[in-house]
Amino acid sequence: MHELHHILAVTLLAASVTWGLRALPFVILAPLRRSELLPHLAERIPIGVMVILTVYTLRHVDVVDASSVVPAAIGVLVTAALHLWKANMLLSIAGGTTGYALLVSTAFGSS
DSSP states (O other): HHHHHHHHHHHHHHHHHHHHHHHHHHHHEEEEHTTSSHHHHHHHHHHHHHHHHHHHHHHOOOTTOHHHHHHHHHHHHHHHHHHHHHHHHHHHHHHHHHHHHHHHTTSSOOO
16 A cells, blocks of 8 residues: 555656646746747847858858859858748748759769
């Protein structure tokens, strides 16, 4: 009988911790929904992510090698053009990446 109390206590404790951890994000986010910070961040984070991705992607481009610069520049231009045209981040990134990959593997690929 003592073992049954122990199993019940452990089960209730685990259930309480699980419920608490699942409820915690909602408790933390509730005040943020009324905050002026959230719309400000929602407006600026996408462009910040795009800048970080661009810098990260272009960090190994050799600026004196045309076979490195031209595909990267065209990829950035395609990404920017698609984003200005459709304002869809996923389409922009996928289109620019596809254009860059095609250029590197065909026209500017090593022979």
